[in-house]
Amino acid sequence: RSNGPRFVEATQHLGLHPITLSADPAQYEYLAAENIESIHVDTNNLDALIHECSRLRETYDIVGITSACEAFYATVGKLCRYFDLPGPNPVSIERCCDKFTQRQLLAEAGVPVPAYRLAVNATDVENSAAEIGLPVILKPVVxxxxxxxxxxxxxxxxxxxxxxxxxxxxxxxxxPRILVEEFAQGPYYGTDTMGHELVAVGVADFGPPPHFVFREYSFPAPLADDEYKRIADVSLSCLRALGLGWGPTNIEFRWTKHGPVVIEVNP
Known part of the structure; x- marks a missing residue:
């Protein structure tokens, strides 16, 4: 709802005709307000999406398929592969969206991450927290x-x-799978990349614990040259480790006493 209109505006700025595929087009008020063409389709059904895009190709030249929501980005990659369009690698996106798999791939590549364990029940959570040591972060794997x-x-x-x-x-x-993580403490930074290029590094502020609700994001982050280089190097290492590098990626860090530690990669 919040960033969809920007996708539409960017599309129109390029002289293209945007069409939105949605399980519930009515939830996006800007579609009706801007008279944007929309199609009702089950966006969890890849075959249904392929059918609709194939039907559209009878009338239009489709130059791109994308999504403003990470939850459907792997589906976007599959559609792009099917229709021979540029797009993200769906396998890389799916692995990245599984936070446990993401942690494993980053750790194997030598990227600094918090200590972590996978839990599927309360006993697992309790044992994992005891091994890591309180305080810990609990988060859904997906x-x-x-x-x-x-x-x-x-x-x-x-x-x-x-x-x-x-x-x-x-x-x-x-x-239901839970990731139990060490609480990496220190200032929060986030990098935004496009392809293999670092676009920006920002610093964020959160509301009060125990939740993590962003209050503000400031660009550029006030970093010394060597700090910027360390964050940039780790960011590019994340892309390589996860097989990313097409389109935008956001990478979250905490700057701990050991330097930058990767909290999450958002593909």
Missing amino acids: GIGSSGVRLCRNVDELAEHTSYLLGGKHIWRSS
Whole structure:
């Protein structure tokens, strides 16, 4: 809802005709307000999307397919492959969106990440937190927008959030799996890349714990040259480790006493 209009404006600026495929076009008020063509289709059904795009190709030359939402970015990659269009590697996107797999690939490549464990039940969570040491971060293995992410500073908070995640209150986008992570402490930085090029480094401020809600983002981050280079080098290492490098990527860091530690790569 928030960044969709920018995609439409950019498309029109290029002299192209934007068409939105959505399971619920009515939720996007700007489509009707700007008289943007939309098609109702189950966006979780790849075959249905291929059918609609094939039908559109009978009338239009399709020059690109993209999405303003990370949850559908792997689907975008599959559609681009099917129609021989430039786009992201869907396998890389799917691996990156699984935060446990992402952690494994980054760690194997020598990229600095917090200590982490995979948990599927309350006992796993308790044992993992004991091994890592409190405080820890609990987060869904698959998810966006910091939904379900919480800092647990003691055993009571750990039990409370585990109960929330596994007790039916959290809406899971996949099978319930929890990532238990070391709480990397220090200033938060984020890099934005396009292809293999670093575009910007920003610094962010959060609301009060135990949740992680952004209050503001400032660009450019006030970094010394050597600090900027270290963050840039780690950012490019993340792209290589995860097989990314087509289109935009956002990489989140905490600058700890050991330097930059990667919190998350958003493809």
